[in-house]
Amino acid sequence: MAYKVRFVNYPRQYQQLKKEFDSVFEEIMSGGDFILRRHLEEFEKRIADYVGTKHAIGVNTGTDALYLSARALGFGPGDEVITVAHTFVATVGAIVQCGATPVLIDITDDFNMDVNQIEAAITSKTKGIIPVHLNGHACNMKKIMEIVEKYRLKVIEDAAQALGAKFKGKRCASFGDTGIFSFYPAKVLGTAGDGGLVCTNDDTLARKIRAFRDNGRVESVDEIECFGWCTRLDNLHAAILNMKFNYFEQWIERRRAVAKMYEEGLSGIPELLLPPRSDGDYFDVYQNYVIRCKKRDELLAHLQKTEVEVLVSWRVAMHKQKVLSLDRFKLPLTERISAEVISLPMYPELTDEEVGFVIEAVRKFFIH
Numbered sequence: 001m002a003y004k005v006r007f008v009n010y011p012r013q014y015q016q017l018k019k020e021f022d023s024v025f026e027e028i029m030s031g032g033d034f035i036l037r038r039h040l041e042e043f044e045k046r047i048a049d050y051v052g053t054k055h056a057i058g059v060n061t062g063t064d065a066l067y068l069s070a071r072a073l074g075f076g077p078g079d080e081v082i083t084v085a086h087t088f089v090a091t092v093g094a095i096v097q098c099g100a101t102p103v104l105i106d107i108t109d110d111f112n113m114d115v116n117q118i119e120a121a122i123t124s125k126t127k128g129i130i131p132v133h134l135n136g137h138a139c140n141m142k143k144i145m146e147i148v149e150k151y152r153l154k155v156i157e158d159a160a161q162a163l164g165a166k167f168k169g170k171r172c173a174s175f176g177d178t179g180i181f182s183f184y185p186a187k188v189l190g191t192a193g194d195g196g197l198v199c200t201n202d203d204t205l206a207r208k209i210r211a212f213r214d215n216g217r218v219e220s221v222d223e224i225e226c227f228g229w230c231t232r233l234d235n236l237h238a239a240i241l242n243m244k245f246n247y248f249e250q251w252i253e254r255r256r257a258v259a260k261m262y263e264e265g266l267s268g269i270p271e272l273l274l275p276p277r278s279d280g281d282y283f284d285v286y287q288n289y290v291i292r293c294k295k296r297d298e299l300l301a302h303l304q305k306t307e308v309e310v311l312v313s314w315r316v317a318m319h320k321q322k323v324l325s326l327d328r329f330k331l332p333l334t335e336r337i338s339a340e341v342i343s344l345p346m347y348p349e350l351t352d353e354e355v356g357f358v359i360e361a362v363r364k365f366f367i368h
């Protein structure tokens with residue numbers, strides 16, 4: 001169906017930056033620079049500097065960035081790793097794929113891990129924790145790092161949705177042993193396909209992850225340091241991301257301005273809950289703008305009819321997915337939130353008129 005406002009609009013971004021996209025393509029194709037080349041090195045350096053970590057290692061996806069982190073940290077059979085169910089399945093998948101056991105705790109109204117539930121979930125088997133900075137809003141990393149230090153746990157920050165977000169002035173993915181990003185097209189920084197990256201300050205972990213991503217090779221193709229995988233960030237994607245990163249700060253400011261418009265336009269409706277505010281210790285990048293409403297499915301149908309494209313992430317809480325066998329966890333807020341959430345259109349190319357149209361469409365549902 002044709003929408004008046006799309007949930008994301010990739011062709012619009014391409015049209016706005018066509019010359020730059022095309023010249024990246026031409027440069028890479030005419031140079032034949034495809035695998036582990038200069039553009040990747042440059043991109044890794046820029047992201048490491050931006051996030052404030054010593055190393056950044058480009059990999060194929062955010063999923064692989066999580067998995068390689070978990071393997072490098074030695075998560076394995078017999079280990080428990082604490083995380084949330086209100087996340088993309090890859091967060092929990094990384095734990096399971098290593099043979100470790102996920103321990104799921106509930107979230108709070110900011111959609112992130114309830115830090116007050118962490119200590120009760122720790123046992124003698126707990127090896128690590130994966131906080132997820134959902135929707136571009138940081139977890140309370142002060143509290144998490146205090147617990148981590150007390151119990152000597154390992155931390156992978158799932159910052160797949162949070163490049164640029166900060167807690168107390170420090171960027172997400174710079175607190176933990178590793179922090180990961182996804183460059184899936186719809187992400188705050190997205191490529192024309194899949195991409196991911198691991199940040200770390202630890203030289204040993206960095207070397208392991210570099211070896212893992214390229215079948216055990218780091219310095220030379222003749223020297224294999226370990227068995228690994230083939231999961232490098234393609235140089236073409238790195239070049240696209242490098243070009244797009246020039247606009248990143250400006251795009252984040254636009255996302256924050258759109259969020260402010262939503263916040264002002266949608267406040268004062270008692271049946272509607274708006275996302276956490278980006279103030280005080282929190283600098284948000286608004287990967288998503290997620291509203292909550294008890295009559296979610298009716299609001300969804302109304303927005304469809306009004307030709308506003310929206311998304312529900314996630315309708316079925318992860319621990320309720322039958323094949324994952326995780327329904328031993330009781331997570332009441334996670335379950336309630338999966339029945340209430342709707343993500344509104346949120347990207348820098350949205351016009352003020354489109355944002356106004358979405359606001360009006362939502363308001364009309366509540367105010368007749």
Ligand SMILES: Cc1ncc(COP(=O)(O)O)c(C=O)c1O
Pocket residue numbers: 061062063064087088090091132134158160161181182183184194195196
């Ligand atoms: C919170 C979270 N973790 C992990 C991932 C996995 O990233 P990718 O799709 O690049 O594998 C995503 C992507 O949707 C995500 O949103």
